[in-house]
Amino acid sequence: MSFKKLRLFNRKEKKAMLCLMLGSMMALTTGFTPNNLQNVRILVDGQTIETHTTATNPEGILDRAGIQLNEKDEYYAKKTGNGTEIIVQRAVPAVIEYNGTKEQVLTSRATVGEALSDLGYNVNDYQVVPGLDTKVQENINIKLEDSAAVKAAAAARKAEEERLRNQIIETSRGAVRYTHAMTMEASAYLPTDGGGSGVTASGMRAQRGVVAVDPRVIPLGTRLYIPGYGDAIAADTGGAINGHMIDLCMESYGEAMQFGRRPVTVYVLQ
Numbered sequence: 443m444s445f446k447k448l449r450l451f452n453r454k455e456k457k458a459m460l461c462l463m464l465g466s467m468m469a470l471t472t473g474f475t476p477n478n479l480q481n482v483r484i485l486v487d488g489q490t491i492e493t494h495t496t497a498t499n500p501e502g503i504l505d506r507a508g509i510q511l512n513e514k515d516e517y518y519a520k521k522t523g524n525g526t527e528i529i530v531q532r533a534v535p536a537v538i539e540y541n542g543t544k545e546q547v548l549t550s551r552a553t554v555g556e557a558l559s560d561l562g563y564n565v566n567d568y569q570v571v572p573g574l575d576t577k578v579q580e581n582i583n584i585k586l587e588d589s590a591a592v593k594a595a596a597a598a599r600k601a602e603e604e605r606l607r608n609q610i611i612e613t614s615r616g617a618v619r620y621t622h623a624m625t626m627e628a629s630a631y632l633p634t635d636g637g638g639s640g641v642t643a644s645g646m647r648a649q650r651g652v653v654a655v656d657p658r659v660i661p662l663g664t665r666l667y668i669p670g671y672g673d674a675i676a677a678d679t680g681g682a683i684n685g686h687m688i689d690l691c692m693e694s695y696g697e698a699m700q701f702g703r704r705p706v707t708v709y710v711l712q
Contacts, residue, residue: 481525484509487532500528516550534578540568540586553577554584567592611709613667620667620709624659626686628668628706630698633691642678654678654689665711 482503484491497503500519503526504511511517514533519526533550536557551557555574558565565574568586576582588596610617633640633648640648644662653666655676660666666674671690683689688708692698 482507483522483525483527484530485527486530500526503528504530514548514550534580534582536578536581537583538586539583549578551578554582558584558586606712611667614672618667619712621712623707623709624686625705626688626708627703628671628688628690628701629703630692630701631680631689632695632698644677646675646677648678648691650691650693651675652677652691654680654683654691656684656687659686660688660708660710667709667711668706670706 478496479494480496480498482493482495484493484504484507486509491507491509493503493507495503495506497506500517501511504517509530511530512533516531516533518529518531521527531550531552533548536547536549538545538547538558538561547557547561549557549560551560553574554570554572554576555565557578558568558570558574563586567589569589571585571587572582606619606621609620609622611620631648631654642648642652642654646652651672651674653668653674653676655662655664655678657676657679660676662676662679664676666676668674668688668690674690678689678691680689688706690701692701
């Protein structure tokens with residue numbers, strides 16, 4: 443071999459060495475080596491796409507594969523034995539029908555139950571047609587009807603409202619509505635009883651129609667009606683008035699003595 447050929451060989455060898463060094467440096471700094479390639483299987487739009495990529499972010503992998511994600515589209519990525527599998531779930535239009543109204547929605551959920559939960563519906567409150575496990579398809583129509591428990595609760599509320607509307611007691615002022623009635627033990631007192639000032643615990647003057655109650659049972663300021671006594675307001679308290687007891691203010695000693703102590707029905711007015 444001539445000296446000229448030897449020098450040429452050295453140049454080629456140096457060039458190869460330089461390329462090898464540059465490649466090693468790039469591998470160290472970027473991580474792009476053949477070992478970074480991973481097998482990816484993408485399931486989208488009814489087809490399977492096999493690809494190899496150095497990307498690790500699922501959105502980056504989909505983008506490199508030319509797959510665009512639309513509004514409400516979702517993807518699920520999982521590791522497999524020899525790489526990664528990405529499942530793209532396309533959002534499809536659906537109609538939810540409830541109480542005669544229809545709502546157009548987009549959902550990427552796989553089943554009717556998952557779609558309803560994702561949209562904020564409590565599936566336990568409804569009877570759903572088709573069933574909760576039905577696979578969501580484009581333009582699926584989902585009909586909702588209140589469950590038996592919800593219907594029962596609504597019926598109970600309506601009955602209670604009707605009961606309150608029909609609870610009427612005839613008073614000296616005519617028919618008035620009341621919320622509830624209770625049986626209480628009644629006694630009588632005079633404005634001069636107690637401290638003798640004639641001022642009640644609420645600051646009102648003691649007079650007929652002002653009654654003493656246990657505020658734990660009837661709050662002060664509550665309007666009442668007591669058959670045989672008339673309209674009243676809970677405005678006073680007393681040390682002996684505990685629980686279902688009520689003390690009625692009378693105008694005279696004789697009236698108070700005649701009344702004595704007796705059970706009465708107390709109507710709490712609206």
